[in-house]
Amino acid sequence: MRVSVDTGRCVGAAQCSRVEPELFDQDDDEGVVLLLTPHPPASLQAGARTAADICPVRAITIEEPTAGFESASSGPGHHPTSDSHVHCQ
Amino acid sequence: MTIEATAPPVPDFPMRRGCPFDPPPQYGPMREDGPAFRVRLPDTTIAWVVPRYDDVRRLLVDPRISSDRTRPGYPFLTEDSRYLSKVRVFVGMDPPEHGPHRRMFIPGFTARRIKALRPAIEENVTQRLAELAAGPRPADLVTALALPVPTLAIAQLLGVPDEDYTRFAALTGGLMTENPPRELFDELLAFVRALVSAKCAEPGDDMLGRIAAEQVATGAMSVHELVVMALLLLFAGYETTANMIALGTLTLLQHPEQLAELRADPSLMPAAVDEMLRYLSIAELATCRTAVADIDLGEGVVIRAGEGVIPLGASANRDPAAFERPDEFDIHRTERHHLAFGYGPHQCIGANLARLELEIVFTSLIRDFPGLRLAVPFGELRFKRDANLFGVHELPVTW
Numbered sequence: 001m002r003v004s005v006d007t008g009r010c011v012g013a014a015q016c017s018r019v020e021p022e023l024f025d026q027d028d029d030e031g032v033v034l035l036l037t038p039h040p041p042a043s044l045q046a047g048a049r050t051a052a053d054i055c056p057v058r059a060i061t062i063e064e065p066t067a068g069f070e071s072a073s074s075g076p077g078h079h080p081t082s083d084s085h086v087h088c089q
Numbered sequence: 090m091t092i093e094a095t096a097p098p099v100p101d102f103p104m105r106r107g108c109p110f111d112p113p114p115q116y117g118p119m120r121e122d123g124p125a126f127r128v129r130l131p132d133t134t135i136a137w138v139v140p141r142y143d144d145v146r147r148l149l150v151d152p153r154i155s156s157d158r159t160r161p162g163y164p165f166l167t168e169d170s171r172y173l174s175k176v177r178v179f180v181g182m183d184p185p186e187h188g189p190h191r192r193m194f195i196p197g198f199t200a201r202r203i204k205a206l207r208p209a210i211e212e213n214v215t216q217r218l219a220e221l222a223a224g225p226r227p228a229d230l231v232t233a234l235a236l237p238v239p240t241l242a243i244a245q246l247l248g249v250p251d252e253d254y255t256r257f258a259a260l261t262g263g264l265m266t267e268n269p270p271r272e273l274f275d276e277l278l279a280f281v282r283a284l285v286s287a288k289c290a291e292p293g294d295d296m297l298g299r300i301a302a303e304q305v306a307t308g309a310m311s312v313h314e315l316v317v318m319a320l321l322l323l324f325a326g327y328e329t330t331a332n333m334i335a336l337g338t339l340t341l342l343q344h345p346e347q348l349a350e351l352r353a354d355p356s357l358m359p360a361a362v363d364e365m366l367r368y369l370s371i372a373e374l375a376t377c378r379t380a381v382a383d384i385d386l387g388e389g390v391v392i393r394a395g396e397g398v399i400p401l402g403a404s405a406n407r408d409p410a411a412f413e414r415p416d417e418f419d420i421h422r423t424e425r426h427h428l429a430f431g432y433g434p435h436q437c438i439g440a441n442l443a444r445l446e447l448e449i450v451f452t453s454l455i456r457d458f459p460g461l462r463l464a465v466p467f468g469e470l471r472f473k474r475d476a477n478l479f480g481v482h483e484l485p486v487t488w
């Protein structure tokens with residue numbers, strides 16, 4: 001899994017860091033999202049997907065390495081976002 | 090027969106709740122019947138309401154809708170909201186203007202800043218509960234707990250000096266009574282003006298102080314704009330949180346088994362708070378918008394540029410397409426995608442502060458008052474049925 005964040009879009013709602021604090025943090029001065037690693041270990045991947053799903057401005061993008069995911073950046077199985085990328089390797 | 094004669098009548102909006110725990114009964118059938126419906130607002134203008142989860146979420150991030158209150162067609166629900174629209178603050182701005190203005194305030198709401206408020210909020214809750222325990226029974230939980238908790242949190246956020254706190258609490262509390270006198274609002278305005286002037290003269294390391302030093306001193310923001318913003322934070326964060334404390338307590342009392350579970354295991358509380366927010370959805374009317382281009386919602390429904398649009402968060406939060414058993418209150422839900430704080434660039438900036446306050450209040454209350462119960466029959470409770478922010482006027486409890 002590859003995670004990226006668009007700090008230009010982020011509105012600092014801190015939904016992501018609440019869901020998965022080991023993957024997302026906040027910049028102390030600006031308050032915008034800080035991605036701790038673009039390649040989260042398996043234990044953080046479910047949290048990464050939930051965060052991408054609930055981010056209110058869709059500033060979090062997830063690329064899944066394997067095919068077969070209907071909606072890579074969605075949480076519990078719904079709402080594919082227009083800016084999510086699903087691709088095969 | 091003319092087309093007008095066969096067209097269904099346009100219902101009035103806001104629609105009102107029947108059961109206080111459920112959204113207006115019209116929402117369920119609307120979700121099944123179509124993506125958007127025309128409604129008549131109190132000032133008789135016609136606007137659209139959007140009931141389904143997917144549409145609500147999609148619309149709230151759609152650049153074709155605007156929060157700008159000065160655009161013709163913006164759906165005002167009260168005269169007060171029209172009055173507030175005259176000042177330009179980020180709540181009423183669209184991207185790309187909205188982002189930089191909102192960002193001035195984000196550093197005041199980071200997880201670390203919010204966490205730093207925990208001890209003060211906890212101490213306040215402990216004191217309020219000690220007073221409640223020592224006082225007469227029954228007691229009104231709204232005045233004893235629901236109002237004092239957000240008062241202190243916002244005073245901390247705004248950096249109200251300790252010596253002014255009593256006056257601040259008296260002013261804000263006074264405004265929460267039914268039909269508060271106009272002078273009280275003027276006094277609060279004068280109070281906030283003095284506070285902002287003091288921050289500009291001597292900026293400390295709090296949110297207003299930093300904005301005064303970085304934005305007002307450099308001319309990026311006027312003193313007046315900062316005053317309005319401070320008032321807006323106060324209004325946005327005060328009654329919302331207070332209503333959630335009272336209604337959330339009532340919800341727990343109505344679900345004694347889940348209350349017992351929470352008492353036994355307080356680590357369940359954060360999820361329970363989010364479930365209360367979803368289930369009660371008290372602030373759905375905060376997300377009024379205007380279409381700036383035609384928006385085709387499918388099923389033959391097109392919202393035209395210039396028409397008002399109100400995505401119904403409370404309906405979305407009860408959409409069976411998004412939540413299993415949506416009408417059940419269930420603290421064990423794992424879904425996190427409710428829209429009680431809105432969605433899109435305007436999603437509530439105070440969401441995590443509100444969550445923290447609610448977690449602390451409910452955890453302490455059910456721990457310290459195991460025998461807590463309503464002191465009047467449920468049917469005698471007076472709900473804020475005509476208000477655009479749902480709540481309860483008093484919550485008489487005993488223990």
Ligand code: HEM
Pocket residue numbers: 156179180181191243246321322323325326327329330333371372373375376377429430431432434435436437438439440442443
């Ligand atoms: C349980 C309590 C709360 C609820 C249910 C709530 C709900 C909401 C909702 C639905 C919106 C979206 C409005 C829109 O889309 O136009 C919003 C925005 C906002 N809220 Fe809250 N809120 C709560 C607490 C707070 C607190 C504690 C604060 C701050 C002290 C706050 C400050 C704001 C501000 C400033 C906005 C506007 C954000 C923007 O336009 O970018 N709220 N809130």
Ligand code: SF4
Pocket residue numbers: 005009010011012013014015016017024032033054055056057058059060
């Ligand atoms: S949830 Fe989205 S908007 Fe909020 S802090 Fe994270 S990236 Fe930014």
